[in-house]
Amino acid sequence: MSTRLTLRVPSDYVLKRDVCSYGYFHLAPNTWDPARETLARVLDLSDGAATLIVAQPEDVPGAPLRVQVDRGLSRTAQGEAKRALSRMLRLEEEDLGAFHAVDPRWRASGRGRIFRSPTLFEDLVKTVTSCNVAWPSTRMMNRRLCEVINPAFPRPTQMARRRPATLRARCRVGYRDVRLVELAKLAAAGSIDDRWFEDPSNDDDAVYSALLELPGIGPYAASNMLQLLGRYSRLAMDSEAMRHGREVLGMEGTDTQVRRAIEQHYAQFGDHRFRSYWFELWTDHEKHKGPAWTWPVPA
């Protein structure tokens, strides 16, 4: 027996646009099907794993999502699945008006939501595995973590039990092995308090500082985690940002000079600067490769 769920979404929500808005839609255990325009995802629910396929059958903004589950779900599990999807799809970010008021370029297209993971821990691991490495390797690491530890993505307790050498040899995470296990141990021990990180009454600087304390998290990763936490006041400055500054914005000079120029350029967007930067970069990719929801699934 299977379960079918219906998910209400904000009136401007477009599944294909808002899922295919950040590279994590191509990282295991997420799978985007460009032909069917559906997101498949294995979730770890309290009564076991379940595979969900999310679609938006009516191709109009705000149309409800249909979620097909590969087995029957209890009421409790249905609630868990909905909460997980809500976090991934940013359904709780109802009002994009403040962002569009600061940067009206995205009002017509409705851009504003950036895809993420069902848990803070998964976002941390995905961010650490995206550091100091080319994108195909990030894809490999996440795929192997799912194949070796848990198809629905490793839970902190599962990863904390693994030896670093196992992660290195079987999941190809390289020198990140110790950092990932330490991160998992902290999460498993409850030392990474999701609610504190997500609490809007804590200011961005405090959250940023706390993120920097975590193993494997440096300035870039902490800034990226901020946006994944719905805090867009910092730019995540990596080589891609530098490339964007030079090639798209025409900035020149040393890395330090370009970095400062990028910071100055996006300061006009205030607390929304990451989104302004990100959608500029993302739409530039789409200008060359077509809409992200049509991109072929990488090998």
Next chain:
DNA sequence: GGTAGACCTGGACGC
């Protein structure tokens, strides 16, 4: 506070 070098992997390149 700033900087140099190690860390690990996969891809590009030259032979």
Next chain:
DNA sequence: GCGTCCAGGTCTACC
């Protein structure tokens, strides 16, 4: 097919 070089962000040691 093999060896070498390079890119990528974090971390530590050192000045």
